[in-house]
Each structure stands twice: as C-alpha cells, then as structure tokens.
Amino acid sequence: MRDPVDVQAVRRHFAFPTLGRIATNNAASTQPPRELVALYQSLAPGYENVHRGQSSASQEMTALFEESYDTIARFVGASGRDGIALYRNTTEAINAVMYSLLTEFREGDNVVTTTMEHNSNYVPWYAMCREILPRLGRRVDYRLARFDPHTGELDLDHLASLIDARTKLVCCTGASNFLGTRTPLRAVRALADASGYLQPTGERRSYLLVDAAQLVPGSFVDVRALDVDYLAFSFHKMLAPFGVGVLYGKPHLLAAALPFLYGGDMIAEGRVFPDRVDYNRLPWKYAAGTPNILGAVVSAQALRLLLDLALSPDRPAYFGTAEPIERSTVRAGMNRVSTWNRQLTGRALDGLGAIDGITIYGPRDPARRTSLVAFNLAGRDPVGVAEALNRAGIESRAGCHCATLAHHALGLTPPASCRLSFYLYNTPDEVDQAVAAVAAVAAGRPAGLDGPRERVAAR
Numbered sequence: 420m421r422d423p424v425d426v427q428a429v430r431r432h433f434a435f436p437t438l439g440r441i442a443t444n445n446a447a448s449t450q451p452p453r454e455l456v457a458l459y460q461s462l463a464p465g466y467e468n469v470h471r472g473q474s475s476a477s478q479e480m481t482a483l484f485e486e487s488y489d490t491i492a493r494f495v496g497a498s499g500r501d502g503i504a505l506y507r508n509t510t511e512a513i514n515a516v517m518y519s520l521l522t523e524f525r526e527g528d529n530v531v532t533t534t535m536e537h538n539s540n541y542v543p544w545y546a547m548c549r550e551i552l553p554r555l556g557r558r559v560d561y562r563l564a565r566f567d568p569h570t571g572e573l574d575l576d577h578l579a580s581l582i583d584a585r586t587k588l589v590c591c592t593g594a595s596n597f598l599g600t601r602t603p604l605r606a607v608r609a610l611a612d613a614s615g616y617l618q619p620t621g622e623r624r625s626y627l628l629v630d631a632a633q634l635v636p637g638s639f640v641d642v643r644a645l646d647v648d649y650l651a652f653s654f655h656k657m658l659a660p661f662g663v664g665v666l667y668g669k670p671h672l673l674a675a676a677l678p679f680l681y682g683g684d685m686i687a688e689g690r691v692f693p694d695r696v697d698y699n700r701l702p703w704k705y706a707a708g709t710p711n712i713l714g715a716v717v718s719a720q721a722l723r724l725l726l727d728l729a730l731s732p733d734r735p736a737y738f739g740t741a742e743p744i745e746r747s748t749v750r751a752g753m754n755r756v757s758t759w760n761r762q763l764t765g766r767a768l769d770g771l772g773a774i775d776g777i778t779i780y781g782p783r784d785p786a787r788r789t790s791l792v793a794f795n796l797a798g799r800d801p802v803g804v805a806e807a808l809n810r811a812g813i814e815s816r817a818g819c820h821c822a823t824l825a826h827h828a829l830g831l832t833p834p835a836s837c838r839l840s841f842y843l844y845n846t847p848d849e850v851d852q853a854v855a856a857v858a859a860v861a862a863g864r865p866a867g868l869d870g871p872r873e874r875v876a877a878r
Contacts, residue, residue, distance in 0.1 A: 424759040428732040429844050432724075441849045444816045446596055446633060446791045446840035448655045454724055454738060455659060455717050462713055469712055470684055470703070484712050486741045487719030488702060493744050494722045495650070496641035497667055504666040504673065504705035505715055509632040510539040512651035512666035513590075515679035515705070516628055517543040522677065523619060524552065524587060529560040531581045531625075532590040533573060534824040535598060540590050540630040541824060564591075568829055571598035571781035571788075575606055584615045586625045593634030593650075597822035597836065598781035599764075599788030604629060604645050620675060632656060633789050637760045637842070639753035641746070642667050654714075659721035663714040666705070673701055680707035726752035728843060756843050760790035763841040763850050767792050770854030774861050780829070780836060791840035793820070796861045801837040804860055808837070811856040811866040815839050 430436050432452040442450055462483075467476035469484045488500035497503060506512045530544045541563075548561045564578035573591070582589060589611040594601045604627075611625040618626070628649040634640060635650075636657035642650050650667040654660075668676075678685055678698065685707040690697035698704045723737035726744065729752040730736070737744055765785035771777055776797035782788045796804055805817035817837045819826045826834035839853055859866040 422759065422762075423755040424729060424843050425732055426759070426844065426846050429728045430846075432728060432732065433844055436844075439812060441813050441845075441852060443839045443841060443845065443849065443853055444814045445842040445845075446656070446789075446820075446838065447816055448661070449636070449658050449842050450844065451660055452658055452721075452724055452728070455721055458717050458720055458739075459660075459713060462716065466713070468709060471709075480712060483716045484710070487715045490719040490722055490741075490744065491665055493746070494749055495635065495665075495667055496643050496746060496749075498643065498670065501670045501701035502642075502667055502673065503702050504668065505710065506664045506666060507662055507711070508655070508664035509537075509630060509651045509653045510664070512664045513539050513628070513630065514543050515666055516649050516651075516668070517547055518679045519676040520588065520626075521547065521551065524557065524559045526557055527559075528585050528587045529562055529583075530588045530590065531562045531564060531578065531586050533564040533566065533578070533592070534828045535566050535573060535595045535600065535602075536590070536592050536822070536824060537596055537630060537632065538821045538823060539632075540592060540628075544590060563824070565828065566598070566600070566825070571595070571600045573600065573602055573607075575603070575610070578607065579610050582610050582614050582625060586611075586614045586616055587618070588626045588628060590628045590630070593629045593631040593640075594638075594789040595781065595822065595825070596633045596791070597793050597820050597825050597838070599791045599793070600781050601634070601787055601789065602629075604647070608646050620671065626672070633791070636756075637753070637789055638757050639750045648672060654718040654721055657721060658725055659718040660714065662711050663718040670701060673705065678704055678707065680705075682707040684708065684710075725756070725843075729753070729755040759843050760841055761785045763845055763847065764788065764790045764792065766847055766850045767839060767841070767854060770851065771857060774854075774858050776861055777857070790842065791838055793836040793838040794857075795831070795836050796857070799860065800833075801835045804837045804857075807860045807866045808853070808856050811852075811859070813839075813853045813856045815853075 433450050435442055435450045465476050467480045469481040488503050492500050492503050544561045548559050552559050562581040565574050591602050591607055608627055611627045614625040615623050616625050617623055626648040629647050631650050631652040635652040648669050653664040685699050685704050687697040687699050727735040727738050778795045780793045801817040805815045808815045819834045856866045
C-alpha cells in the first residue's frame with residue numbers, strides 16, 4: 420500500500436536530517452522547515468509595525484498580519500478572523516479565557532477539568548479557585564474527572580457525575596501529552612450541554628474549553644463541527660518557531676467577555692475618555708500592544724506549508740501565498756498527516772511492547788491516540804533512560820511532561836516517564852532505531868557508542 424506521505428520528499432525541506440538527528444521529541448516542539456527560516460529573512464527589509472502607520476511598509480505588513488488571522492481561521496474551521504486571538508502559546512491562551520471569565524463566576528459555581536490535563540489546563544483553574552477568587556470573597560470550586568489507569572481513557576461516567584447546574588465551564592485536553600489518548604470531544608460536549616447552567620448570554624449549558632496543543636498538529640479539527648466554545652493550540656508543535664499560540668473563541672463570547680490584556684491597539688481609535696473607554700472590534704480587542712508580527716505571519720505560512728508537505732511536497736501550492744485554503748484541502752492534508760503518524764505510532768507500540776520490563780501508558784490502539792508513546796523501564800530512572808537514548812542519537816524526553824496530575828494518579832515515583840513522539844518527517848527506520856535503543860537500555864547494553872550521529876559523520 421502506498422504511504423500517505425512522501426517522507427523522503429518531506430525531509431528535504433528540513434536541515435536536521437543532515438546532522439544525523441533522530442528527532443523524536445515532537446510533542447514538545449517540532450523542527451522548522453528551511454522555507455520558514457528563509458521567510459523570516461525575506462520579511463526583514465519591509466518590516467514595520469502594524470495598525471500604527473501610514474507608510475507603505477506599515478500598510479503592507481498590516482495586510483500580511485491580518486491575512487494570517489484569516490489563514491488560521493480557515494485551518495480550524497472558524498467562521499472568520501473575529502474568532503481568533505493570538506498569544507505567546509497555549510498556556511497564555513488558556514489563561515486569557517480564565518481572566519476573561521473571572522468576573523462572571525458566581526458564588527457556588529464550579530469548573531470541571533480532568534486529571535489527564537497538561538498543567539496549563541489545570542493550574543490556572545486551581546489558581547482561580549484557590550488563590551484569586553477567595554481574595555475577592557467568592558467561593559468557586561474545581562472538580563477533577565479521573566481516567567482509567569489501565570486504558571488511559573477518560574472516565575466519562577465520572578465526568579458526567581461532576582457536571583451539574585453550577586458548572587460554568589468544562590475544560591479538557593483534546594489529546595493527552597502523556598497518555599496520548601484522544602478525548603471523545605463530542606461526548607464531552609453533550610455532557611456540557613446537559614448541565615443547564617445559565618450563562619450571561621442566556622444559554623443554558625456549560626462552556627467547553629479544549630486544550631488542543633497535541634490535537635491540532637496531527638488531526639483535522641473543525642471547531643464549529645465540534646461546537647467548542649474555546650480551543651487553544653501552539654504553532655511551535657506544528658513546524659513554526661516559538662512564540663505564537665492561538666485561542667479560538669466563539670465570536671459572540673469574545674465580543675461579550677472582558678479582554679485579558681489592556682492597552683494600545685485593543686482600544687477603538689480615538690475612543691478613550693476620562694469617563695469611558697471603548698474597545699476595538701474583534702479580533703483586535705484581544706491584541707493589546709505591539710504583537711508578534713513576524714511570528715504571526717510565519718506561523719500562518721507554516722499551516723500552508725504543512726498542507727503542502729502532506730499533499731505535494733515537491734510542488735507547493737499554498738506556501739507563500741494568501742490563497743484561501745478550502746476545508747476539503749485541510750481535511751485531505753491533515754488526514755494524511757494523521758495516517759502517517761498513526762503508522763509510525765503503531766510501529767513503535769509493537770516494537771516497544773516486545774521489550775521485557777517495559778510499561779507503556781495509554782491506549783495500545785494507535786487509532787485511539789496521537790503520535791507519542793510514554794513508557795518506563797523497570798528499575799530504570801526515566802531521565803537516565805532518556806540520557807542513554809541521547810547517546811544513541813535518539814532525542815526523547817523524560818519527566819512529567821507537565822502532566823503531573825496523571826503521573827501522580829498512576830502512583831509513579833518519581834512522577835516521570837520517558838516519551839518518544841513522532842511527526843510527518845519521521846521515518847519507519849527511525850522508529851526502529853529508537854525501539855532498538857530502548858531495548859538495549861532495558862537489557863543493560865550500551866546504547867550509544869556507535870549512534871546515528873557517529874555513523875553519519877563517518878560517511
């Protein structure tokens with residue numbers, strides 16, 4: 420059967436393979452294609468601020484900047500740029516929701532989240548309930564839904580038992596960055612819908628916020644089909660450089676809510692008075708101060724390049740253009756990425772599962788998870804395992820992966836695991852090399868004396 424992705428053609432767009440690197444820490448950050456690095460340089464001669472000048476350079480840069488919002492909106496299926504706010508990362512985007520909704524919470528309300536969450540989708544709600552609102556004399560509770568320790572699946576019955584008529588917000592991961600588990604978002608949406616909570620908009624249901632940092636990079640996502648109220652993700656996990664995260668919000672919610680940050684450009688032009696301040700129209704109401712202009716432009720182009728790499732890596736059609744991307748194109752491209760990632764993950768699960776003394780966390784069916792595999796080796800410290808893998812040229816990650824609650828829920832001491840994670844530029848051979856290195860570490864054999872970097876250098 421033909422591979423869904425021409426991986427060798429894809430790899431020609433990246434510099435890291437020439438160094439012999441086996442980049443399998445993609446759940447933390449992906450590698451940047453050469454085109455995006457060059458794009459930064461090409462934008463420098465015409466660089467100017469946006470929304471703040473009458474020069475041709477400023478107006479041209481403003482057009483590129485605003486087009487980036489349109490591309491992002493089309494990629495996730497939003498109705499338009501008025502549902503998009505840009506922040507530094509997923510964490511800041513989730514904090515933006517917390518601070519925007521802060522004053523809406525009423526005495527006795529609650530927030531429901533899960534023990535599967537990245538700290539970014541738990542700690543802000545902990546802080547709001549335990550540290551911020553108590554200082555304002557208001558009691559709001561948070562509730563944690565458990566997951567099945569054997570399968571890594573969210574316990575939907577337990578989640579349902581926690582949601583009631585005082586649940587203003589349900590927060591969940593779209594896919595766990597430790598267990599890899601894909602959350603059944605439609606089922607969670609149905610539970611949130613049934614709460615009966617009376618929102619300021621007159622709706623009677625709980626809002627749903629999805630941390631999609633691990634979901635969007637490798638899946639076709641349609642925010643309107645999922646009917647999520649808020650969704651957050653980061654570009655540094657999908658080929659772009661660091662520094663830009665996305666918050667999608669339903670436009671009527673963003674229009675009604677208070678901003679997270681206040682100051683320049685989020686104000687309607689000339690509408691600041693001693694007794695009144697009028698906010699800018701969407702999406703600029705949520706863009707206080709000078710934004711990460713080049714980051715936004717390059718990140719939006721990263722989405723276009725990702726589709727090109729998935730669909731026609733030797734004949735780019737969307738990168739470097741403002742050509743509208745159709746939903747059918749996004750679906751086709753991201754389905755290819757998803758299929759390739761699933762093949763790599765299934766290969767890794769099969770290989771790792773044959774190693775004596777290994778514990779693999781999360782679903783064993785690659786179709787039920789994203790392209791990461793976290794594990795521990797009996798009697799071995801996970802950090803030491805990752806260091807041994809690095810000597811073999813395998814780039815992994817060890818620690819709690821900021822999924823501290825889940826590690827504690829499994830009783831792991833220390834609360835840590837080792838993780839391999841894959842993306843569309845990884846090859847089956849790299850997966851095999853990673854599995855062989857883990858097997859060598861588990862057996863107590865040297866894993867890195869003649870690793871891939873040394874072999875490449877010798878050629």
